[in-house]
Amino acid sequence: MEQAMEYALLAAFFFYLFSTIAYVMAVTGKASRVGKDVHTQRWSRRGLVLAIIGGTLHILFTVIRIAISGHFPTSNMFEFTAFLCLSIVAAYIVIYFIYRITVLGAFVMPLAVIMLAYASVFPTEVKPLIPALQSYWLGIHVTTVAIGEGALAVGFVAGLIYLICWVGQGNRTHTRTAAFLEGVLVLLLMLVGFVVMSGIFSGLGYQASFQHSVDEKPVVEEYSMLPIVSPHDSKVSKVDSFAGLEKPLFEAPSWLKGEKAAGKLNTVIWSVISGLILYGLLRLFLRRRLYELLFPLVKNLDLEMVDEVSYRAIAIGYPIFTLGGLIFAMIWAHEAWGRFWGFDPKENWALITWLFYSVYLHLRLSRGWHGLKSSWMSVGGFVVIMLNLIAINLVLAGLHSYA
Amino acid sequence: MSVIIDKWSIIAPAKDVDAEWGGGEMENTKCECGHSNPVGTTLCEYCGKPLEEENASDQPLEMRYDGKARRSQTKKTTWVDHVWNFFSSVKIAVWLIVITLVISALGTIFPQERVIPSGNPDVYYKQKYGTLGDLYYNVGLSDVFNSPLFMILLAMIGISLVVCSLDRVVPLYKALNNQKIVKSPVFLTRQRVSRTQPIPEEMDKGELLKALSKALRKKRYYIRQEGSSLLAEKGRISRWGPYINHIGLIIFLVGILLRIVMPGWYLDESVFVQDGKTKKLPEVGYYIKNVKATMELYDQKDSREQAENGQPVVKKYETKAILYKKNPKTGKLQEVKKGPISVNHPMKIGDLLLYQADFEANQTQAIRLQLTDKKTKAKLGEFRINLYKPAPEYTLKNGMKVRILNYFPDFVMEGNRPTTKSEVANRPAFVFEVTGPKLKKPERSWMIAGTNLDDISKANRYTIDLTRLETANSTGLMVRIDKSLPIIFTGLGIFMVGLSMGFFWYHRRIWVRVKDDNLYVGAHTNKNWFGLRRELEQACQVTGLSLSFSPDQRREE
Numbered sequence: 001m002e003q004a005m006e007y008a009l010l011a012a013f014f015f016y017l018f019s020t021i022a023y024v025m026a027v028t029g030k031a032s033r034v035g036k037d038v039h040t041q042r043w044s045r046r047g048l049v050l051a052i053i054g055g056t057l058h059i060l061f062t063v064i065r066i067a068i069s070g071h072f073p074t075s076n077m078f079e080f081t082a083f084l085c086l087s088i089v090a091a092y093i094v095i096y097f098i099y100r101i102t103v104l105g106a107f108v109m110p111l112a113v114i115m116l117a118y119a120s121v122f123p124t125e126v127k128p129l130i131p132a133l134q135s136y137w138l139g140i141h142v143t144t145v146a147i148g149e150g151a152l153a154v155g156f157v158a159g160l161i162y163l164i165c166w167v168g169q170g171n172r173t174h175t176r177t178a179a180f181l182e183g184v185l186v187l188l189l190m191l192v193g194f195v196v197m198s199g200i201f202s203g204l205g206y207q208a209s210f211q212h213s214v215d216e217k218p219v220v221e222e223y224s225m226l227p228i229v230s231p232h233d234s235k236v237s238k239v240d241s242f243a244g245l246e247k248p249l250f251e252a253p254s255w256l257k258g259e260k261a262a263g264k265l266n267t268v269i270w271s272v273i274s275g276l277i278l279y280g281l282l283r284l285f286l287r288r289r290l291y292e293l294l295f296p297l298v299k300n301l302d303l304e305m306v307d308e309v310s311y312r313a314i315a316i317g318y319p320i321f322t323l324g325g326l327i328f329a330m331i332w333a334h335e336a337w338g339r340f341w342g343f344d345p346k347e348n349w350a351l352i353t354w355l356f357y358s359v360y361l362h363l364r365l366s367r368g369w370h371g372l373k374s375s376w377m378s379v380g381g382f383v384v385i386m387l388n389l390i391a392i393n394l395v396l397a398g399l400h401s402y403a
Numbered sequence: 404m405s406v407i408i409d410k411w412s413i414i415a416p417a418k419d420v421d422a423e424w425g426g427g428e429m430e431n432t433k434c435e436c437g438h439s440n441p442v443g444t445t446l447c448e449y450c451g452k453p454l455e456e457e458n459a460s461d462q463p464l465e466m467r468y469d470g471k472a473r474r475s476q477t478k479k480t481t482w483v484d485h486v487w488n489f490f491s492s493v494k495i496a497v498w499l500i501v502i503t504l505v506i507s508a509l510g511t512i513f514p515q516e517r518v519i520p521s522g523n524p525d526v527y528y529k530q531k532y533g534t535l536g537d538l539y540y541n542v543g544l545s546d547v548f549n550s551p552l553f554m555i556l557l558a559m560i561g562i563s564l565v566v567c568s569l570d571r572v573v574p575l576y577k578a579l580n581n582q583k584i585v586k587s588p589v590f591l592t593r594q595r596v597s598r599t600q601p602i603p604e605e606m607d608k609g610e611l612l613k614a615l616s617k618a619l620r621k622k623r624y625y626i627r628q629e630g631s632s633l634l635a636e637k638g639r640i641s642r643w644g645p646y647i648n649h650i651g652l653i654i655f656l657v658g659i660l661l662r663i664v665m666p667g668w669y670l671d672e673s674v675f676v677q678d679g680k681t682k683k684l685p686e687v688g689y690y691i692k693n694v695k696a697t698m699e700l701y702d703q704k705d706s707r708e709q710a711e712n713g714q715p716v717v718k719k720y721e722t723k724a725i726l727y728k729k730n731p732k733t734g735k736l737q738e739v740k741k742g743p744i745s746v747n748h749p750m751k752i753g754d755l756l757l758y759q760a761d762f763e764a765n766q767t768q769a770i771r772l773q774l775t776d777k778k779t780k781a782k783l784g785e786f787r788i789n790l791y792k793p794a795p796e797y798t799l800k801n802g803m804k805v806r807i808l809n810y811f812p813d814f815v816m817e818g819n820r821p822t823t824k825s826e827v828a829n830r831p832a833f834v835f836e837v838t839g840p841k842l843k844k845p846e847r848s849w850m851i852a853g854t855n856l857d858d859i860s861k862a863n864r865y866t867i868d869l870t871r872l873e874t875a876n877s878t879g880l881m882v883r884i885d886k887s888l889p890i891i892f893t894g895l896g897i898f899m900v901g902l903s904m905g906f907f908w909y910h911r912r913i914w915v916r917v918k919d920d921n922l923y924v925g926a927h928t929n930k931n932w933f934g935l936r937r938e939l940e941q942a943c944q945v946t947g948l949s950l951s952f953s954p955d956q957r958r959e960e
Contacts, residue, residue, distance in 0.1 A: 099933060128701045128716050131746035131759075308933055315930060319902040327895045336747050338758035338881040339671070340891065343548045344518075345511040355504040359497055365645075366493040392511070 001068060002126075008061040009082070009116075015054030016089070016112045022047035023106035027297045044102040051089055051109060058086045069126040072139030076127065080142065081119035081389070085112050087150025091313065095154050099309050103298050107157045114191055121198040137332035144324025145350075149385050151317030152357070152378075158310035159378030160184065161298050165306060166372060168295035177372065178291065184379055185290040189282075190275025194267065197274045201225045206242060210234040210262075221263055228269050231262035307371050310378050311364065318357050325350040349388040356384050436587065443477045446470025449583055451590030463595040466927050469582075471574035490559075490566035499560050506547055506556070513539050516546040561656040568649040579639060584629040586914050591925030594914075596936055598950050600922045608917050611946055615915055618942040624913070633915035641929060644905020651898025658890035670884035673760060675827060677768060677791075677877040681727070681736070684882050687755055690736055694723040696878035698762050720762045721745040722878040726752060744880065754884045761879020767828055769873040772850075774799055774837070775866050785870060790828035802840045805867070809834035814851055837865045911935050922948070 026043030034042070062083070065073040073079040092108040129138070160181075167178045201224055208223040212234035221231055227239060230248035239246055252262040279290075286293055298306075329350060330340040341347060360377040363369035369377065432440045438449035446453055446469060453464060464470075475491035478484045489495060513532055521527040524545055528536035539545055547553055592599055602608060608631065616626045616633055624635035662669040672685040676693035683690050699719040722744045727736035744750045750757040769790055774783040784799035790812060797805045813824040814832035821832065832851040841864075848860045848867055860866065913926045924943075928935045936952040943950040 128718065131717060131720050134719075135747040137747075305933060308931070312931060315906045319899070319906050322902060323899055327899060330895065331892070334888070335749065338749065338756065338760065338883045340885075340888070342517075343507075343510060343515055348507045348511045352504050352507050355500050355507070359500050359504070362493055362497050362500070367497075 001064065005061055005064040005068065008057050008064060012054045012057035012061060013113065013116050015050050015057060016085075016109055016116065019047045019050035019054060019105065020109040020113060022050055023102065023109055024297070026102050027106050040102060044105070047102070047105050047109070048093070048096065051105065052093060054112075055086060055089045055093065058082075058089070062086070065126065071129055071133075072143065074138060074142035074146065075129055075133055076122065078119050078122040078124050080146065081115060081122070083143065084146045084149060084153075084389070085115035085119060087146045088112050088115060088153045089150075090147070091150040091154045091317070094316075095151075095309065095313050098312065099305070101301070101305070101309060103161060103301060104154070104158060104309065106297055107161055108154060111153065111157060114188070114195065117195040117199075118191060121195060121202075132336050135332065135336065137328065137335065141324055141328040141332050144320060144328055146324075148317045148319075148321025148324050151313050152321060152385060153317075153382055155310045155313035155317060155378045156382030158306055158313060159375035159382075161301065162303060162306045162310060162371070162375040163379070164291050164294050165298045165301050165303055166375070167291055168299060169303070173289075173292075177376075178289075180376075181291050182289055184383075185294075186275060186279050187383075189278050189290075190271045193274030193276075193278050194271035196278075197225060197270045201242075204242075206240050208239040209237040211237050212262075221260060223263050223266060225266060225270050227266055229262060229266050234262075303371065307374060310375060314357065314360065314378060314381070318361065321357070322354060326354055345392050346388070349384070349392050353381070353384050353388060356381050441472060441477070443472025444470055445472075446590065447587070448578075448581075450585070450587040451583070452587040453589065453593070461593065463597075464590065464593045466594075468571060468574045469578035471578045473570045473574050475570050487566055487570070490563045491570035493567065496560075496563045496567055499556065499563055503553075503556055503560065506553065509544050510547045513545065515548065557656060557659070561653060561660075564649045564653050564656075568646050572643075572646045575642060579642065582634065582636075584627050584634040584914075585632040586916065586925075588916065588918060588921075588923050591914050591916055591923040594925035594927055596926040596928075596932060596939065596952050598922075598924045598952055600924075600948060600950060602917065602920050602922050602948075604920075606947070611922065611948070612915065612917060614946040615942060618945040619913065622938055622942060624911075631917040633913070635913040635915070636911070638908045638910045640904055641908035641910040644901050644903070644908070646901070647904060648898045648901025651894045651896070651901055654894030654897060655891055656894075658887040658894055661890065662885060662887035665886070668884070668886040670882065672882040673879060674882055675761070675763070675877050675879050676722075677766065678875045680791075684755075687882065687884070688728060689739070689752075689755065690727040690729065691757070691880065692725040692727065693878050694725060696720075696722045696762060696876045698764060698876075719745060720759050720878075722759055722880065724750060724757070724880075726750065726757075749883075754886055756881075756883040756885075758881035758883065759878070760881040763877050763879065765874040766877045767831070767852075767872050768875045770831070770869060771871040771873070772805075773868050773870045774803060774805060775868060777864055777866055783865070787873075788833075790831050803865075804838045806836040806838070806845075807833055808836050808847070835867060837863075837867075839865075906930075909934070911938070913939065924950070924952075926952075 022043050026040050026047055029039050029043060062073055065079075074083050088108060089112050092104065092112075096104065163177060163181045163184075167173065167175065167181060172178055206224065206226065208227050210221045210223070210227070210231050212219060212221065212231040220237060221234070226242045226245060227248040229250055229252050230236070232252045234251070236247070239248070252265055282290065282293070329347065333342065333347070334340040356377075360369075360374070360381060363377065364374050432442070432444060432454050434440060434447035434450060434452055434454060436447060436450040436452065438447055440448050440454060444454060446464060446466075448471070451470075453470075473491070475484075475488040479488060513528065513536060516524045519527055524540055528540040528545060530536075532539065543550055543552075588599075591597060602611065612628070612631060612633060616628060616635070619633075619635040620626050622637075624637045627634045627636075670686055674682060674684055674691070676682045676691055676696075678693055678695055681690055681692040697719070698717060699721070700715045701718045703715050724742065724744050725738055726740040728739050729735070730737050740750065740752050742750060744757055744759045746759050749759070767790060769787055771785055771787050773785050775781070776783060783801060783803050786797040786799060786805065788794070788797075788807075793807055793810055795807060799805065809821075811821055811823040811832040812826055812828040812830075814830045815822060815824050830852045833849070835848050835850065837846045837848060846863045846865060848863055848865070849856050850867060850869075909928055909930050911926065911928045913924065916923045924939070926935055926939055939952050940950065
């Protein structure tokens, strides 16, 4: 049973990957033999079918996991991130059937691949639920949030496509938009870098640990990556040697006092470094900026259309996110914690996400922020969602820190 | 006629209507068609022709509120108008949201005062987070969500919601409720989706309109016709979505206001009850008996049922409880409700809710002490002190007596004075007075849990030693009343209905006019232009005139 579950997810991962490849083929392939239109249509259909098969396998994984654990698999970082990945794919399929833009798939599917890879960095075991999570609201609240965020993520991807298109079509290489766009793409590369480094270190079975004290209590902190930074005022218990490095390079500042804070900082440093190295290599071998690399995929798109797709995805995601992230959240918080709102960090960041998209909608609908500005807002919204997913769970402690 | 529009809507943001106050003339504006429009109107109410435009631009028209003036654009004299105009601005509303957003983000940097494990935030933040923490506390960010600033912000958002909505919904309602079917060709050709097509001579104009109207009706449009003009409309409900969701939000905020201002609407207390004990609930006329509180763990032998670090995981916290009310005549407790309270399953009676919030295992209930004569080593008897109801005096063998002079259940030194932190016996401390026939004057002796005080009582003849602790579990219950909850959740429900109306429906209008052998088609929607275009193309196909409405098509023409 458990094996079937793991295979289902692994297969889903590969189908997402194949779907990505099919979509890229669809947009870039020359195909002089059958003609451009037929080629695009054919590969686009393949991409879609592969994505649907991947999504179905992902659903199968979810169902088996429910059968094994007895609860909806949205109770920790692995489960939630994997489910978010599924939501993104589902939202994409819905949007595709409304607008039928093939290029969108060439951007959404790699995001799904990254998401699923990111999810698998976290412990994947089925774990029992703590009392606060034992409620049918776990399935309702968290899935609704994820589905909403999935649609908002598709809005982000469309916004990103808009920006790449805008810079490329107008040859606006030296604008600030171009620079920031490159920055956003580098951020995405850092996420990839994190996944890659986690894979390498866990593949090697890397271990390191330090002794230090938190709130005057001795703590042993385990690292899963080579320690570049050690906890403040700590003693080395064990550091595996890696690439000639045997000692941390420096110590975390004293104000970084949380229980696992230094390890998290270490992970962030690794993500940044590996992301930048990846970026450097890409630049070196391709001799082009990332957005220039991506532009050929999107060059034939109509800006107005892309703008509308981005808005539409957000217009679908926003009510769903509101329902899950605020309303269901309040009902459950009322039942579990005796108050419907407590300004817990996660609650706050759900509110911030919601406020951000409210600003987006008001500026768009009432102040005419279309196109460029609107696309930047959709990118900003996704950054807020990612902050909530990655930073808030890992860095800020609170009631929602389950992972 | 060809319309060449180069992605206007994307590169140039739509005109900023809010900032344009319509010239300031206090006279009504007369349109070419003869209709007299109120001040501030941008599109003639009758024929839709743009008013007050110097040059005939071919930019699409600003269709907001169908060109009707809002109150904030026409009245600008009294102070009421100024306040109204301030709050009616979406710019202000957006700023209010942004400020709330920033404050909420800042409020998550460090934990809020409510959740820190200390009663002295002034010391805590500095100690735990250093200078930054101290700054955080002093600026007021550590309790920002209870600050007047935050309340004022919420109040301003509330006012902004009311004013913004009223300012807009009134002209919109009037405009949509009183639509004219025959519109000026200028109005039609300057829609974002528009097409002008010469009608082939062999085509019958009446038949063309009939076919169009039939095709659109099939697409569930509501059709009105006047002469050779058509107005097809659907999904008007979508336009009310924003106003309905704002009403929901206003109700939500009113609910929050009421829980603050109405006495007795909101209660947030907690109570600790030991196993087998009955306690009065704070602020309400109920008594609670904790029959038994339990903590259940997952299977500790099964590694899959443990946390990653191998720690056992709690499966369940539960309190078997009985709720009583005092009979006013007899003064006796009468059972009102009985049942388990566990996490996610509070006990509810009327507005009162009891939540399982805390569990303390093995709390000391009583201690057994032994009095010993140091000289003779004779044991003079054991006595039991109930830490929650200590007796004033204990009589032992040989005429010995122990009196409690002072008792601190949760001992702490404040400066150099002993005191108690709480009524819970976390660290009991006693001052005893021992009297007996062999003592000339009473002896004093100190006893503090977990502290060796042998030195202080060295000169004493009698010592008091701990022989046994009696422990029991105790449960922590949250005692909650929130009478505003029905209002708050009703507000949220309405909000959700409004959002769904606004985002899952779309308002589409299509104007058709046949004039001078030309077919004019103009269309407007509040979202999903792509769908509107597709629908129009499909409708036109049926009539034999296949028209394209795609933006590409317009550019290529």
